[in-house]
Amino acid sequence: MNPVSPLIHLVDDDDGVRAGLALLIGTVGLRVAHWGDPQAFLDGFDRESVSVIVLDVRMPGLSGMTVLQLLREQGADQPVVMLTGHGTVDMCRRAFKAGAAEFLEKPVDDDALLEAVLNGVRAHVQGRAREAAGRDARDRYAQLSAREREVLALVVAGLTSKEIARALGLSSRTVETHRANLGEKLQVQTLAQLIRHYAALVEAHAAGSTPGTA
Template identity: 70%
Template sequence: MTTDNATSLSPLIHLVDDDAAVREGLSLLISTVGLRVQAWAEPQAFMAGFDRASIGAIVLDVRMPGISGLTVLEQLLAQGVDQPMILLTGHGTVEMCRRAFKAGAAEFLEKPVDDEVLIEALQNAVRQHVRSRERHQADQQARERFAQLSAREREVLGLIVEGLTNKEIGKALALSPRTVETHRANLFGKLGAESLAQLIRRYAALVE
């Protein structure tokens, strides 16, 4: 298992292949574009010890002793691992390719893999992972903000989303216009919304 000395802030690529020459060659290639590389010879050791919190991607050889890269992919996805996974194989078949994409592979490439094709696939995977983590963080923040709302504020929010005016909300909840305005202002502040459209989108994301 090897790790380069790049900054911990750069994306981390986990490379899992039982062929030492492949690990060395691909590690050098990947590091040339500013990505950190952690190479693993044994898939079992990788599954037990890799950093699941890191931003990056996973490159898996399909044919490895003990457990195939495709099985590793399926097991990791079942465990909720969110790093995009790229499969490499020297003996690809249509059925294997179909199974890989159906299981959730980000890419399926045949060896010997073209350098530019692999780098492009990795960069796309990293961008995909960054966006996914950002969405997850935004959703988590929205849930935390929603939890801060009072029962009355949630009632007002639901009626705003239904399209009711402040006057109609006041009548429905037996509130004065000033009180409705106060709740409305609190909702925008607590949910971090800058417009009505943004407020509605955040509410919709929470109740999906």
């Protein structure tokens, strides 16, 4: 088994439930970590890992809803699949509002659980990839001069080198030099790649400043 494959955390105070779910999840080649104590899980959980959390709602001590809320308050981005033997519409609504990826009732259907876990793994892997692309875009953007950032925004807006030269009061040759520098610093070779890079940067700044203002 790949030692760096995604890890599925089973947080449930029922040993039998954890054992059964672990066997089921193991059939699709995923690693499983067992947690009978929700507080021990919170203390030992690696928030940097690519993982999915399968979390029982009703447990002694901390409830599953409390654990979910604490995870989100602490910035954990792992998808959480909530399990309950006594589900209500209100409980389901509160779970999704708190950030749960899925809400399933016990006894859990095997196919439904596997689908929820695998969807969670895919979502987390894709989310981490987007974050990495965003960090890379910001790092490269930080290397650009103020003028190069202006040229970049106008290139992405669809202006030609001559139009950019007129807009910025530069010579066409100077604009071409800036465009060449953009390609080198951003490590792109085509206009399409440049636009994709800029799009990743815009997404990375969606919750903060926008390109050209930072």
